[in-house]
Amino acid sequence: MALRFVTAELVLLLTACVGASCPPLEQVQKAEVVATYNVSKAQGRFYEVFVKDVVEAPCTCFLKDRRVTSKSLQDRDQLYCGFGEHRAWYHATEDNYFVTGQNARFDLVFQSPLIRKVHFPNIILGFAEDATGEYVWLVEYQCMQALGVQTYMGFNIYHRRWDPPEADVLAIQKVLEEAGLGEYWGHSIKPMGGPHCNYTASPSADEATETVLVV
Numbered sequence: 586m587a588l589r590f591v592t593a594e595l596v597l598l599l600t601a602c603v604g605a606s607c608p609p610l611e612q613v614q615k616a617e618v619v620a621t622y623n624v625s626k627a628q629g630r631f632y633e634v635f636v637k638d639v640v641e642a643p644c645t646c647f648l649k650d651r652r653v654t655s656k657s658l659q660d661r662d663q664l665y666c667g668f669g670e671h672r673a674w675y676h677a678t679e680d681n682y683f684v685t686g687q688n689a690r691f692d693l694v695f696q697s698p699l700i701r702k703v704h705f706p707n708i709i710l711g712f713a714e715d716a717t718g719e720y721v722w723l724v725e726y727q728c729m730q731a732l733g734v735q736t737y738m739g740f741n742i743y744h745r746r747w748d749p750p751e752a753d754v755l756a757i758q759k760v761l762e763e764a765g766l767g768e769y770w771g772h773s774i775k776p777m778g779g780p781h782c783n784y785t786a787s788p789s790a791d792e793a794t795e796t797v798l799v800v
């Protein structure tokens with residue numbers, strides 16, 4: 586009896602420390618999003634405006650140019666990372682591979698310059714269209730677990746503008762709340778970007794001198 590009690594306590598403690606299992610996909614991703622997401626509308630330049638992502642922890646500015654290939658939504662990333670005088674623009678390529686039979690869901694792989702090719706299940710939680718029918722912002726989310734225990738949770742929130750209007754920020758917050766993930770908003774999800782980023786100064790992929798980002 587005593588042992589069973591201790592075991593239950595330990596499980597609770599582990600769960601509290603490491604995190605619960607990932608919530609079921611149907612709970613966080615609306616059927617409407619799965620039915621209506623159109624990857625063609627997610628192309629072009631986006632700025633990351635909010636983030637929870639250990640991979641990007643040392644980075645404060647992030648823009649990406651997205652295009653649809655035969656196999657993926659491919660991102661050419663430009664990130665401003667580092668500390669003090671050692672800050673610089675870095676480049677990376679990510680492929681959001683299409684998952685057969687599953688819309689609004691990708692198998693995300695960093696192609697370069699990350700050394701280990703980790704696969705993240707990348708899930709679209711919400712989006713909004715502008716007047717031209719292109720997506721103006723998107724909320725993307727990743728959750729991974731091993732043996733029923735969550736090992737990774739990340740959010741990447743992109744907008745066409747680096748300074749998103751307040752109404753859009755509120756709509757983005759609502760997406761997270763409706764997914765049952767509102768607790769991460771304003772807590773572990775941090776704002777990204779801002780005036781210090783000077784996106785016009787980011788070198789193009791061809792000009793980049795710093796191409797190695799090791800995490």
Ligand SMILES: *[C@@H]1O[C@H](CO)[C@@H](O)[C@H](O)[C@H]1NC(C)=O
Nearest residue numbers: 622623624625626717718719
């Ligand atoms: C997806 O978006 C593209 C570009 O806006 C459009 O041409 C295409 O018809 C859309 N597909 C569907 C199924 O709505």
Ligand SMILES: *[C@@H]1O[C@H](CO)[C@@H](O)[C@H](O)[C@H]1NC(C)=O
Nearest residue numbers: 780781782783784785786787
């Ligand atoms: C941003 O970078 C560009 C190109 O290097 C430079 O011409 C411009 O003055 C910078 N703007 C600010 C506000 O620092």
